[in-house]
Amino acid sequence: MKSKVLTYLGFAKKSGNLVSGVNTCTFHMARGKVRLAILTEDISENSEKKIMKEIRKHSVEYIKYGNSEEMSHATGAEGRTVFAILDEQFANTIKGEIGKDIKNA
Numbered sequence: 001m002k003s004k005v006l007t008y009l010g011f012a013k014k015s016g017n018l019v020s021g022v023n024t025c026t027f028h029m030a031r032g033k034v035r036l037a038i039l040t041e042d043i044s045e046n047s048e049k050k051i052m053k054e055i056r057k058h059s060v061e062y063i064k065y066g067n068s069e070e071m072s073h074a075t076g077a078e079g080r081t082v083f084a085i086l087d088e089q090f091a092n093t094i095k096g097e098i099g100k101d102i103k104n105a
Contacts, residue, residue: 002066002070002101004097004101005065005066005094005097005098005101006066006070006071006074007074008090008093008094008097009038009071009074009075009083009094010074010075010076011090012085012086012087012090012094013075013076013077015087015090016086017085017086017087017090018075018083018084018085018086018090019083019084019086020072020075020077020080020082020083020084021077021080021082022047022050022051022081022082024084025037025051025054025082025083025084026050026051026054028084028086029054029055029057029058029060029084030054030058032058033084033086034058034060034084034085034086035060035061035085035086035087035088035090035091036060036061036062036063036084036085036090036091036094036095037051037055037060037061037062037063037082037083037084037085038062038063038064038065038066038071038082038083038084038085038094039051039062039063039064039065039081039082040064040065040066040067040068040071040080040081040082041064041065041066041067042067042068042081043064043068043081043082044081047081047082051082060084061091061095063095063098065098065101065102068080068081071083
């Protein structure tokens with residue numbers, strides 16, 4: 001199932017509906033564009049504190065999922081631990097697939 005999530009992340013990136021990195025995601029949250037934030041399981045403590053502050057401040061829905069290596073590879077952005085989905089459809093689809101993946105784990 002994880003491959004479906006990674007495929008959808010790739011589609012979101014290609015369509016311009018995915019941004020990555022703490023600072024870029026924070027910028028888009030401040031603009032009210034983020035529909036879903038995805039934090040990798042291996043995010044550093046400092047990055048997590050910084051992004052969680054913004055997530056709470058802007059009331060953004062978030063999920064902790066996957067590891068930075070595979071997520072970064074799927075989106076073509078190396079070394080990223082934070083991803084933000086900007087489109088409601090992609091956000092709902094990815095949430096659903098992550099839910100299925102977690103349930104089947």
